[in-house]
Amino acid sequence: MSSPRVLLGVMPWKALTSPSLPLGLLRSVCREHGRPMPATWYGSLRWAEFLLDKTGGEITPDDYGYVSDTGIFHSLGDWVFGGVLTGDEEFGYQPFLDYLGRAGFDPGKVVPMRALAADFIAEAAAEISSGDPDIVGFSTTFMQNVPTLALAQRIKQIAPDVTIVLGGGNCDGPMGAALHRNHPFIDFVLRGEGEEAFPFLLDTIGSGQDYRAIPGLCWRDNGTSVANPEQRVPLPPGRIPMPDYADWAERFGDSPVRQYVQPSLILESSRGCWWGEAHQCTFCGLNGTLMEFRSKPADRVIAEIETAVRDYKILDITMVDNIADNASYTDVFPRLAKLDWDLRIQYEIKSNLRAGQARMLREAHVLSVQPGIESLSSGVLRLMDKGVRGPHNVRALRDLESEHVTVSWNWLYGFPGELASEYTDAFRQVPRIVHLQPPQSSSRILLERFSPNFDQPGLGFAARRPAEAYQYIYDLPAVELADLAYLFDTDETGIGADLEAQLQEAVAGWTRDYRESFLSRTVGHDRERTGVLISDRRAGWPRRDTEITDPVLVRAYLHLEHGRTVPRLLSLLTEENLAVDTAAVLDWIDELDEAGLIWREGDYCVTLATWSEPVKAGQAA
């Protein structure tokens, strides 16, 4: 029997900058199994091109990017295709816009986009079916659900013999079963990792074999949706293939979208979360049902990066690891540092960086990190089981600023049991760190499926309902939405509206002052002297230089750069046989505190001056 013609598709709101990792992986897997590599269809690029074309350039890839980058928590992109999926252009139309208004969220250009969605879906379905595929597989994550369903439905209408398969993060657990159960035009939903299950499914379709044997598969038995139990054994790292992006590179190279975005490759050096295996952060559901950490050997990570850069001539790389392996600091980053290529790599890391690790990141071309800062207060971080203290996070911000590494983070709040005093203490000190990178936003945590907060109602989120936006997008009963949803609304916990407003204000001030604020220090700054010179040019603070020359205080400053409690600092100085005048040291710490040169939490202190000043975007000449 000849191989079926397989097409793999990916829909908006896949980022326009990069290829699809799942599609690239499945192409590689098919090749490894001796099958023809499936062709791919980038509905994301196609939609962006369609918008450009139909609006004469009025709706650009930047407008697309607004939806894909910011719309997830309001299902902005799903709503654009909601009218097509439900077959009712009015369905959820005004209630959703009212909802956005209440949330104070800018809809961008989703209204004119929605007006074009039906034509796009019709054109896309015709384009795909003209290739006469036997099987069309879609990967769906976050806001790809509704666009994918809308297109799948249309393909089935015009080409009923095409087999439609869905996979991806949106299919994990009960969500995939609900997707299958409620959408008869979807033939199969593959839940869990697809590297083994997808070729298995391709072998099984049309062979007369039993679909029950495929772990995690949702299929139909005489019209009834059946969900096989999911595979709980994670794919070993040695079997995680390198994605093949050759078709995307060609497609992207020919697209007018290329003029608007800088392409970035998507690679992975590990799966799962090593922190989450033991201490899953209470709010995080990103790993779905599979948390086990699996890291590729360093040789493979380096080889894959080198191969991809050579093959595609692209120097931006996003590593999609949930959290970089700690071993990377010894086996991957030093080797990346030896590459004399101008890479720009993005990684998610843990924020408790040790001395020297920020520099290792920069030298390894890891120029952008997401360290999971989340908060600057130890008590709140403890509530989320984050495994770091507030001052550690401040130190990480300082070290990454010093090494000119971009930090992405959000200040999360709304944790059950959090104390107002922790927030007011942090607000008081925020003006001290205006020279460090502010959060992109501050937001109340959401209840995500698969998170401890979701799985353990006792943690404080017992009352939950599917996030409001779902009802304006899916024409489904509440009980089905409850299985299909990833995000849930809950009763608010933690800090109230007053502190929430203060937090927003503190972050707004920080963001405003950051660009023109610098606080740096030099050790041994002068030929004759061996002290510490601190140069303060922060907005809102007197422009001044502070010099520390007393040898005991110089040592004390360097210890506080690491971060110490006051008693520990005193004992360290004593161990070094320095003549310590305890009262003088305590006075001096108070002076540092007064001048905003340390972050203080209880008796724990960490210094704030960087050792190098970066160039900040938009900074004056």
Place this chain on the structure above:
Amino acid sequence: MTALAWPGAAGTGGAAEISPGEHEERIPALDAATVAALEPRALRARGCRAVTIGQPVSLGADDEFDIRFVRFLREAMSSLLIVGWSLAAPYPGDVSDISHLPPPAAPDAADAGPAAGQARSWREQYGFGHCYYRLGPEFVHIIDVRDVDEAARFLLDEPPAAEAFLLLAGAVRLSEVPPLAAELAEQLSGARLLAVSGDWATVLPARLERWPLPCTAV
């Protein structure tokens, strides 16, 4: 060079691994020989964050000096070395070609001379990272947004072209470069990516060894 002395003995914890921080240096005056010897990358490596050039800089009188100075500014931008300098006589080319390089100090408000006019224009147009290149394995990407309406990206994906580009990144005499580099120089010049003074030339895009925050701003 300023000596960096380490205070105290190697301590415990992070103190032993502390980065010494950065200092500033002063250069009394520049001529073709001193500017040729100035390597911003080496200055940065020894912890120098900024240099101040004591004497105002005159451009337009010596082709070699002009190109070596442009190269110095480009390399300074590349390694984030802050250059404090003032302009005594203007650059003979179009200032918008070099507007991505560290501009001279703001002139006195009352100064209506040509150097002051060019300095003001340079400072107005300046933008870090507006024209840079990235080196990959045997290829070079060039990104040019000096003029936002004519933003351009180039890829030199043939190894000999990438090699020729790196040759032109030095301060070179065009009459002495191999034919392929001469051909590339002509193309780069057409795209305003080459500074040329007489027979001397150097490429204008800077290699970004240090990136701005956020790194996606360029």
